[in-house]
Amino acid sequence: MAIQRKKADVVIVGLGWAGSLMAEELTRAGLEVVAIDRGPWLDTSTDTPPAVDPDELRWSIRRELLLQPGDYTLTFRNQSGQTAVPTRELKAFQMGKSVGGAGFHWAGMAWRFSEWDFRVRSATLERYGASKLKGLEQVQDWGITYADLEPFYDRFERIAGISGVAGNINGKLQPGGNPFEGPRSREFPTPALKDSQLMQMYRDSTAQMGLNPFYIPVAHVGAAYVNPLGVSMAPCTYCGYCMFHGCGNYSKSSPQACVIPALMRRKNFTLITQGYVTKIHKAEDGKTATGVSYFDEQGREVIQPADIVALCSFTYDNARLMMISEIGQQYDPVTQTGTLGRAYNYQTCSGAHVWFEGQTLNPFIGAGGLGIQVDDYNGDNFDHGQHDFIGGAGLLTVSREGMPIGRSGLLPPGTPRWGKGFKQNYQDNYQNYGIIFGQGTSMPTRDAYLSLDPNYKDRWGTPLLRMTFDWNQNDRNMARFIEQRAVEIGKKMGAKHVHTFNSAAKSWSPYDENSNHTQGGMIMGEDPRTSAVNTYLQSWDAHNVFVVGASAFPTNAGYNPTSTVGALAIRTARAIHEKYQHNPGSLV
Numbered sequence: 001m002a003i004q005r006k007k008a009d010v011v012i013v014g015l016g017w018a019g020s021l022m023a024e025e026l027t028r029a030g031l032e033v034v035a036i037d038r039g040p041w042l043d044t045s046t047d048t049p050p051a052v053d054p055d056e057l058r059w060s061i062r063r064e065l066l067l068q069p070g071d072y073t074l075t076f077r078n079q080s081g082q083t084a085v086p087t088r089e090l091k092a093f094q095m096g097k098s099v100g101g102a103g104f105h106w107a108g109m110a111w112r113f114s115e116w117d118f119r120v121r122s123a124t125l126e127r128y129g130a131s132k133l134k135g136l137e138q139v140q141d142w143g144i145t146y147a148d149l150e151p152f153y154d155r156f157e158r159i160a161g162i163s164g165v166a167g168n169i170n171g172k173l174q175p176g177g178n179p180f181e182g183p184r185s186r187e188f189p190t191p192a193l194k195d196s197q198l199m200q201m202y203r204d205s206t207a208q209m210g211l212n213p214f215y216i217p218v219a220h221v222g223a224a225y226v227n228p229l230g231v232s233m234a235p236c237t238y239c240g241y242c243m244f245h246g247c248g249n250y251s252k253s254s255p256q257a258c259v260i261p262a263l264m265r266r267k268n269f270t271l272i273t274q275g276y277v278t279k280i281h282k283a284e285d286g287k288t289a290t291g292v293s294y295f296d297e298q299g300r301e302v303i304q305p306a307d308i309v310a311l312c313s314f315t316y317d318n319a320r321l322m323m324i325s326e327i328g329q330q331y332d333p334v335t336q337t338g339t340l341g342r343a344y345n346y347q348t349c350s351g352a353h354v355w356f357e358g359q360t361l362n363p364f365i366g367a368g369g370l371g372i373q374v375d376d377y378n379g380d381n382f383d384h385g386q387h388d389f390i391g392g393a394g395l396l397t398v399s400r401e402g403m404p405i406g407r408s409g410l411l412p413p414g415t416p417r418w419g420k421g422f423k424q425n426y427q428d429n430y431q432n433y434g435i436i437f438g439q440g441t442s443m444p445t446r447d448a449y450l451s452l453d454p455n456y457k458d459r460w461g462t463p464l465l466r467m468t469f470d471w472n473q474n475d476r477n478m479a480r481f482i483e484q485r486a487v488e489i490g491k492k493m494g495a496k497h498v499h500t501f502n503s504a505a506k507s508w509s510p511y512d513e514n515s516n517h518t519q520g521g522m523i524m525g526e527d528p529r530t531s532a533v534n535t536y537l538q539s540w541d542a543h544n545v546f547v548v549g550a551s552a553f554p555t556n557a558g559y560n561p562t563s564t565v566g567a568l569a570i571r572t573a574r575a576i577h578e579k580y581q582h583n584p585g586s587l588v
Contacts, residue, residue, distance in 0.1 A: 002293065002301040008034040008270070010576070011292055011306035013277045013321070014313030016101025017562060018548045018569040020255040020263065021156070022310055024229065025573035027269045031581070034304055036275040036294055038313075039067075039098035044256050048246025056403045060244045065105040066090065067097040074316055075453045078470040078507050080333055086456055086464065087510040094244075094516035095314050099273060100255040102314075102516075103562070107243040107368030107400065108219040108252050110162045111559035112153050112567075115146040115182045116379045120443075120555050123380060124390055132390060136474055138336075138343055138444045140554050143526040143535040146182040149567050152574075154185055156566035160253035161233050163222030164188040165215050178214040180375040190222035193236055196399035198361050198434045199372045205492040211374040216396060218369035219253035219562075229262035240402050242368025252368065275302070278460050280309055280325035280545065289327070289545045295460060307584075308576065310546045312569065318551040319450045319521040320465040328532055328541040331449050333468075339532040339540075341451050343444035343523045344469055345556045347515035350479040350502040351395070351438040352486040354495035355412050360431045363402030371398035377485055378558040379441070389477040391441030393558040395485060397434055407433070412497045432496075436489050438482035439515070442556040445472045450521040471504040479504040517561055519553035526588075536587040537572045543586050548572055 009031040012019045023033050042048075042065075058064055067090065074093075075084035087093075096102040116123050119141045124132050133139055156162075166187045167177025192215040195203065203213040220236040227233065236251040250257050263269050274297040281290045281303070291305035311318045322340050323330055329338035373396035375381055384390055401407060408426055410433050415425040453466035471479075483502050490498040503514035525531025528540040537552050539545040548569050550561045557564075575587055 002303045005302060005304045007305040008032045009306065010034070010308040010310060011036065011304050012310045012312050013292060014101060014311070014317070015099050015255065015271065016096060016312065017103040017255055017566050019312035020259040021159070021566055021569040022312055022548060022573045023263055023269060024259055025570055026577055027263065027266045029577035030268065031577060032268045034270045034272065034306065036272045036277055036292070036304065037099045038276045039096065039273065041273050042098035042100065042104065042256070044246055044248060044250060048248050050248035053245055053248040054239060054241045056241070056405050060403060061405055063244055065096060065098065065244060065246065067095040071097065074465040074467055075456055076467045076510050078468070080447060080468055084453055084466045084468070089511055091513040092510045092516060093518060099271070100260070103255045104246055105244050106254070106562065109369040109560040110157070110160065110217045110219045110563045112181065113146070113557045113559055113564050114180065114379045117555065117557040118142045118145050120390070127380070128385065132384070135472070136390070136443050136445065138446055140525055140530060142524055142554055143531070149571065150182065150185065152567035152571040153563060155570050156563055158189050159227050159229060159258055160219050160566070161190050161221045161225040161227055161258065162188055162217050162219055162253070163190040163192050164217035165192050167214060176214065178375055179212050180378065180381045188217065190225050193218070193220060193222055193367065193370055195372070196361070196365060196370065197359070198397055198399055199370070201493050202372045202397040206374050206489060209489070209492055211376045213372050213374050216369055216371045216373050218367065220367045220369060221251050221253070227258050229259065231258045231261050233258060236367050238365045238367055238370070240364050240366040240400060242400060276460065277321065278324070278462055280321060280327060282325065282327065282542065287542060289542050308544045308546065310548055312548045315518050315521060315549060315551040316450065316465045316467070318547050318549055320452070322522060322532070322547065323452050324462055327539055327545060330451060333446050333449055336446055339528070339530065341449045341521050342530070342532070343554055344448045344450050344467070344520040345442035345444050345553065346469065346508070346519070347517035347556055348393070348440035348442050348471065348475040348479050348504050349438060349514040350393070350440065350483040350486070350504065351500070352436045352483070352490045353410065353499045353501065354434045354436060354490040354493065355429055355497040356432045356434070356494060357496045361434065363399065363407065363431070363433065366399035366402055368400050369398065370400060371396050377482060387477070387481065389474045389481065391443060391474070391478050391558070393438035393440030393478070393482045395436060395438050395482065395489065397436055401433065401435065413499050436486040438479070438486055439558055439560070440475070440478055440482055441558050442519070443472065443474050444520060444555065448472070470508050476504040517550070517556065519550040519556045519561060522547045522551035523554040524552040525554060534586070534588045536575045537568060538587055544584065546572055546576070
């Protein structure tokens with residue numbers, strides 16, 4: 001018989017960035033919040049202090065901060081006619097295994113999406129006409145604008161202490177910033193980090209090409225900082241151990257570093273670790289939720305009743321829990337009816353590896369998101385009239401690839417993989433390598449979706465999630481265009497070797513590690529026929545269920561998703577305690 005816990009005002013499933021920001025906003029408003037995370041408690045001071053954090057083998061190669069396939073997997077296929085099979089390595093899905101989720105090990109790029117990214121369909125129709133969306137009929141607007149989200153972007157940046165240089169403050173362009181960004185209300189909370197030599201080379205060369213280089217906004221604190229929650233953070237020391245690592249210096253923003261310390265002091269907040277949520281319970285009328293079931297660390301079934309259920313887990317888990325709980329209708333690619341699992345999208349990447357002659361770039365000095373970008377080929381910042389695609393990519397270079405084991409695989413084509421030739425090439429090229437990376441948009445199509453697998457179940461007897469996805473022609477064409485632009489930049493920089501890569505040049509595979517930015521499947525919108533949640537991330541089918549995270553993105557931008565996830569979470573939480581709590585029902 002299941003254990004029954006005391007009822008809470010809100011139960012939050014998953015305590016990564018989305019869950020911790022939701023919990024902070026709601027507990028500060030006085031609500032009783034219980035958060036359930038499937039992972040164990042990990043903390044900066046005890047688990048990744050400076051004495052153990054710079055361990056490349058442990059964190060970056062063996063990836064001990066990431067969820068492993070033995071604990072969690074999903075099935076995958078490229079097309080609906082294929083039989084999906086479980087993935088055995090989670091290279092394309094870099095999920096956190098602990099409290100804090102992927103926010104503990106992320107690289108730290110902290111982008112706002114552009115104004116165009118929120119209204120791709122309407123903006124494309126206005127500028128190019130309906131023919132430009134042929135084959136992309138599922139592309140839709142988000143239902144909110146950049147201006148709607150700007151105050152919540154600002155709140156996230158203040159909490160995380162994001163460093164950078166503003167490009168547009170209240171409509172006035174600023175020197176040194178991104179001229180294509182939407183207007184922001186004020187400057188970043190902490191100053192930009194310093195340029196590496198590679199960054200300066202990239203900045204100079206792209207500027208000479210007539211492009212507009214700017215510093216990438218990052219969650220690496222640029223100066224000693226105390227955030228609005230009273231949490232102190234230290235300036236980045238450029239140690240280079242960021243991606244797949246915790247930050248023992250409290251310089252990389254993470255839920256552990258800048259949100260959870262404040263949460264754990266609040267008496268109206270309870271955290272349950274190692275709780276595996278399996279189902280959302282519905283009321284007898286099926287129109288609202290009454291709480292969730294989970295299995296605890298001892299394998300006992302526990303019921304957590306709540307007035308409000310907020311799913312804040314990874315993209316796949318949000319969709320899977322809604323499907324298992326039968327809250328809404330699953331998407332059918334044949335009839336294109338149903339919304340659960342609809343409009344799944346990924347991140348389309350291409351670019352070039354470059355090697356220089358006689359440079360000393362000191363790659364061991366860096367940070368996860370330390371870099372320079374140009375947005376001239378991103379979104380709709382250039383005329384697509386003569387191109388066979390919509391969207392684009394930010395083209396960047398980063399200074400973070402200096403770890404010795406990982407760098408051994410970044411050598412010019414033709415380098416021997418062992419022996420004297422390998423050693424000599426590594427010695428000659430360690431200091432000379434750079435990357436020009438195009439992080440591109442991804443547009444949904446009818447044949448890219450999430451569903452429940454009919455053949456495979458987890459250890460608790462619930463179906464695994466099944467992913468059906470391959471690159472569409474629009475994204476392939478876009479990636480090829482960006483690849484060519486990367487070659488032009490590499491040659492302008494004076495690279496001796498320019499070796500291109502293009503993730504969309506072949507069928508998508510979970511074993512290709514080009515990106516881990518996975519979105520959609522529980523998308524937001526203004527029409528319940530084509531979206532699973534409304535513009536407040538509230539389920540159309542159960543008004544006290546909110547589904548928060550990148551699963552809500554109808555399209556993916558040419559940026560990392562984290563800041564947009566954070567901004568949406570804060571916006572949703574504020575709507576709950578300012579509006580919903582006083583008048584339960586649809587917020588739109």
